[in-house]
Amino acid sequence: MLRRIAVGDIMTRNFVAVKPTANLHSCAKELVKQRVNSLLISEGKNLIGILTARDILWTIIKKPDLSLRDVSVTDVATRKVAVIKPSADITQALNKMKQYGFRRLPVLSRGELVGMVTLKDILKVDPSLYDQLGELGAIREESQKLRKLADMDSDEWDAEGICEECDSFAQLLKVEGRLLCPNCRDDMY
Numbered sequence: 001m002l003r004r005i006a007v008g009d010i011m012t013r014n015f016v017a018v019k020p021t022a023n024l025h026s027c028a029k030e031l032v033k034q035r036v037n038s039l040l041i042s043e044g045k046n047l048i049g050i051l052t053a054r055d056i057l058w059t060i061i062k063k064p065d066l067s068l069r070d071v072s073v074t075d076v077a078t079r080k081v082a083v084i085k086p087s088a089d090i091t092q093a094l095n096k097m098k099q100y101g102f103r104r105l106p107v108l109s110r111g112e113l114v115g116m117v118t119l120k121d122i123l124k125v126d127p128s129l130y131d132q133l134g135e136l137g138a139i140r141e142e143s144q145k146l147r148k149l150a151d152m153d154s155d156e157w158d159a160e161g162i163c164e165e166c167d168s169f170a171q172l173l174k175v176e177g178r179l180l181c182p183n184c185r186d187d188m189y
Contacts (some may be wrong), residue, residue: 007093008086010125012105013116017042018051018073025068028056035183037168038104038116041077046114049077050104053183057171083108086115090122103169120167 008179017040019025027039031053041048055076059066082100084093086107097119107115161172163181170181 004183005090005109005125006086007084007088007090007105007117008115010090010110010121011086011117012121013115015040015106015113015116017113019043020048020072020074022073022174023069024056024059024071024073028052028053028068031056032183033035035161037170037183039073040113040116041073042113045114047081047106047108047113049074049079050081050106051077055171081106084117085109090117090126093117094119094122 016030016034016036020041020043020052022041031037031038037054038050038052040050051073055078056068059071059076082096082105083106084105085094086109096105097103097107101122104116104118107117116149160186161169161179163170163172163184164178165180165184165187168181168183170183172179172181173185174180175185
């Protein structure tokens with residue numbers, strides 16, 4: 001019989017959080033400094049929302065003349081966030097991720113923010129759950145298709161998919177024949 005694994009056993013307790021008064025420029029710097037793809041927004045132990053690197057990227061694309069120093073994190077962040085309890089089973093967390101299309105879930109205990117669990121955390125512990133990913137797994141399949149197309153195209157390939165280095169879903173760039181997210185590409189240089 002398989003041992004039940006609780007979210008609290010694998011979650012990141014030293015998550016990166018910012019205050020709701022932070023601006024996008026400071027958040028972008030924090031993402032790079034901490035080498036993460038998301039920041040929890042919290043006031044004390046209360047979860048306010050979540051900001052991803054993709055949220056900042058969309059802001060830059062939609063409003064290229066806007067200074068990131070002038071945009072509050074609460075203006076861009078996702079405020080309706082799916083959460084999970086530390087006592088929940090990792091399969092419950094995976095099902096919630098599939099249901100909402102998220103790759104990470106803040107962990108709340110009695111209404112207080114205590115950690116964050118990611119798809120990568122779950123798959124590190126139980127890779128057999130990969131088969132249960134459903135639509136999230138389809139992202140990887142689509143990425144493989146894009147990689148095949150990229151091999152046929154020029155070195156200026158640009159598409160969304162799974163990074164070949166860190167397995168995160170991002171805007172990909174073809175670098176030396178590999179499809180990489182901007183963070184991994186920057187790490188190479």
